[in-house]
Amino acid sequence: MQLVRGLHNLRPQHRGCVATIGNFDGVHRGHQAILARLRERAVELGLPSCVVIFEPQPREFFAPDTAPARLARLRDKLDLLAAEGVDLVLCLAFNQRFSKLSASEFVDTVLIDGLGVKHLEVGDDFRFGCDRIGDFDFLQKVGAEKGFTVEAAQTVEIDGFRVSSTKVRTALAAADFTLAEHLLGRPFEISGRVLHGQKLARQLGTPTANVQLKRRRVPLTGVYLVSAQIDGKVWPGVANIGVRPSVAGDGRPHLEIHLLDFTGDIYGRRLTVVFHQKLRDEQRFASLEALKTAIDADVAAARAHWHDQPLNFRA
Ligand SMILES: Cc1cc2nc3c(=O)[nH]c(=O)nc-3n(C[C@H](O)[C@H](O)[C@H](O)COP(=O)(O)O)c2cc1C
Ligand SMILES: Nc1ncnc2c1ncn2[C@@H]1O[C@H](COP(=O)(O)OP(=O)(O)OP(=O)(O)O)[C@@H](O)[C@H]1O
Missing domain, CATH: 2.40.30.30 (Riboflavin kinase-like)
Known part of the structure; x- marks a missing residue:
């Protein structure tokens, strides 16, 4: 797996991929389901798979004092993503300039100009861009115009609730290590x-x-x-x-x-x-x-x- 830090470090050979975007803190079972779909699409289309992550994570940038604790270090996240068969991780610095990008500008700058994305895999609740209008419907519309397909993964639930990094944190705070293991798919x-x-x-x-x-x-x-x-x-x-x-x-x-x-x-x-x-x-x-x-x-x-x-x- 290759790690590229910043759009400016992307090279022509990185263009043309299937991608997903998110924090992926803990690489829990919801994330693992998306990554499995990403792998499948990558094989079908004969393209490399790419995960776009941010450092710091957006909440850490907007509210450094109240952002939740990380479940894993960046290094662990990269190891876990590699183990899920990801070919490329694009790590973007979430800074003042980046936080101001609208959903359209994000698509143009990162997905089109940067990665030349052919297919995007997202979670059903995924939202992005300073205007927060970057949701699944928006992406499908833009994708149809700009030449990439978009698919929303089904929510992964365990015992009736959505698996999330937040839920893992709650389990850890309550010292419920059995639940944490269940959500993470590993201890x-x-x-x-x-x-x-x-x-x-x-x-x-x-x-x-x-x-x-x-x-x-x-x-x-x-x-x-x-x-x-x-x-x-x-x-x-x-x-x-x-x-x-x-x-x-x-x-x-x-x-x-x-x-x-x-x-x-x-x-x-x-x-x-x-x-x-x-x-x-x-x-x-x-x-x-x-x-x-x-x-x-x-x-x-x-x-x-x-x-x-x-x-x-x-x-
Ligand atoms: C099993 C265990 C329980 C501990 N519980 C506490 C605690 O309740 N409060 C506290 O201030 N430090 C606690 N400590 C941390 C000790 O203060 C710490 O081990 C000690 O300061 C030695 O630090 P050092 O390894 O940097 O020399 C605990 C350490 C261990 C191994
Ligand atoms: N349980 C889930 N089922 C399906 N998709 C998920 C699930 N959890 C996260 N995703 C998707 O995985 C991608 C990365 O998720 P991200 O790490 O940003 O959120 P999260 O795990 O829900 O964390 P948080 O609890 O901090 O909101 C997003 O596209 C998101 O929608």
């Missing part, structure tokens, strides 16, 4: 590189791996039973994700994992953390001793859980 996970922490954890008696989080907002906080994959091997553990109110922090969220009975050095390595169950909310403790007592209890709870339910027997 919810966060991956990142292991960084050096403040080395306080050792003092607290519980060594932790600090996983780099690049964003200021996370879709879940608290203490969780987790499993972590390192170099293809899976370890049971317990993790805290949050701002660590008991220690002078930088106000940014941190993900710290204590892997049970693990002793290796994993600084700099990539860790993938799967969340299984919430133990408690993150708390502000008055002293390090109180924090240590709570963490010891979390580790004991994790030990008991993973003893009763070893990882390889988990459904």
Whole structure:
């Protein structure tokens, strides 16, 4: 899969494709259904498939303080799109100028002049352009004039509600990992590189791996039973994700994992953390001793859980 950043980096060989547009945060089962259709159309027409995404996502541009947390990093999104058989990702900078494009200008600039789109696949509720008039009917009309076809994918529902990134966030906030997995079509996970922490954890008696989080907002906080994959091997553990109110922090969220009975050095390595169950909310403790007592209890709870339910027997 090829990644092209910005219209100016498109080359003549990128013209003529089947495309879809959206945030694709989490690449959930609704997204997967659209991507399957995209793949089918690409094969039928003998053209490459292209997904147009935005960085930042439009809501992050318009309302940076209230935009929801991302479910996945850009890098994860690209990996997931590649796994869905996408040939090309066009990543457009959503900036002031871009936000002012009308639906017609968007079609001309991106779809016609940029990509030479022959077929467009969209969700039934898809809308775009500063005037928000860029919906399915509009696209069909313009497509007929400018020489591309448009198809609206049927809404993917699970248990009677539409699958959406928003719904996955709600499931995560409620620590409903079974529902999140159902919506995503895979368990919810966060991956990142292991960084050096403040080395306080050792003092607290519980060594932790600090996983780099690049964003200021996370879709879940608290203490969780987790499993972590390192170099293809899976370890049971317990993790805290949050701002660590008991220690002078930088106000940014941190993900710290204590892997049970693990002793290796994993600084700099990539860790993938799967969340299984919430133990408690993150708390502000008055002293390090109180924090240590709570963490010891979390580790004991994790030990008991993973003893009763070893990882390889988990459904
Ligand atoms: C299982 C577990 C639970 C934790 N719970 C909390 C908590 O409730 N409140 C808090 O402020 N920090 C909590 N922490 C984070 C600790 O404050 C953190 O591990 C400690 O500051 C060490 O940081 P360092 O690795 O950067 O040295 C928790 C950590 C772990 C591993
Ligand atoms: N459940 C679904 N069924 C069919 N199409 C969907 C579904 N969810 C999203 N899509 C479509 O996938 C494309 C990308 O969706 P996008 O990521 O922008 O929205 P979303 O998943 O609904 O997220 P949010 O909850 O943030 O609105 C759009 O064309 C959208 O209409």
